[in-house]
Amino acid sequence: MTLPEGVVYREIDGEERLATQGATVYGEPMEDGWRAWDVRRSKLGAMIDAGMDTGLTGDDGVLYLGAANGTTASHVADFARVVYAVEFASRPMGDLVGVAESRTGLFPLLKDAHQPETYAHIVEDDLDAIVQDVATRGQARVACANRQFLAADGRLLAAIKARSEDATADPESVFDAALDELRTTYEILDTHRLDPHHADHLAVVARPR
Numbered sequence: 001m002t003l004p005e006g007v008v009y010r011e012i013d014g015e016e017r018l019a020t021q022g023a024t025v026y027g028e029p030m031e032d033g034w035r036a037w038d039v040r041r042s043k044l045g046a047m048i049d050a051g052m053d054t055g056l057t058g059d060d061g062v063l064y065l066g067a068a069n070g071t072t073a074s075h076v077a078d079f080a081r082v083v084y085a086v087e088f089a090s091r092p093m094g095d096l097v098g099v100a101e102s103r104t105g106l107f108p109l110l111k112d113a114h115q116p117e118t119y120a121h122i123v124e125d126d127l128d129a130i131v132q133d134v135a136t137r138g139q140a141r142v143a144c145a146n147r148q149f150l151a152a153d154g155r156l157l158a159a160i161k162a163r164s165e166d167a168t169a170d171p172e173s174v175f176d177a178a179l180d181e182l183r184t185t186y187e188i189l190d191t192h193r194l195d196p197h198h199a200d201h202l203a204v205v206a207r208p209r
């Protein structure tokens, strides 16, 4: 497995953990400036830990959709060149702004990921990756609407939460429908169920068509 530069496995508190270097954010164990990246609390962390090829190399340009209070976005900002972190709820945004204070490449944007035109003047083009974890209805639609920011060889790294689309439907049929919609805009490179840490979530790696 190739980890992005700036992401390592190392022993923290006597346990081999995925880790990045930066200021603490959510009370995660730390050692020598390295922060344990809790894969139970981070879908991208779980994707990397599962050995998925994310295409991230370190020093990446990233658009993060659904940044919440910055648990995962902070780890990405520890190794990426720039992270545009979109979140539409004001409460987690307050925390995210605090997280960005110690990370010069992290730009919190209080925006709706369904409306990329409202941040297209801020976010640069030709980004290396879109990390998406919006856990809301229309997850494939969000990914397709934001494709414009990706470089031709960029990667969509999305976590699709079945229950956010339909709480009663069989997750597999929800995932099939989401993948079909994604295929209108992306070529699917890999998928992986994130159970048990993230129940009924499908991780997707894709590139623009």
Ligand SMILES: C[S@@+](CC[C@H](N)C(=O)[O-])C[C@H]1O[C@@H](n2cnc3c(N)ncnc32)[C@H](O)[C@@H]1O
Pocket (backbone or CB within 6 Å): 041, 042, 043, 065, 066, 067, 068, 069, 070, 071, 072, 073, 086, 087, 088, 089, 092, 111, 112, 113, 114, 133, 134, 135, 136
């Ligand atoms: C599961 S949480 C994200 C957790 C975060 N990715 C992490 O690992 O630290 C989903 C977040 O997406 C946000 N969200 C949902 N729909 C959104 C939208 N249309 N635009 C922006 N943010 C959205 C929610 O407010 C919530 O904070």
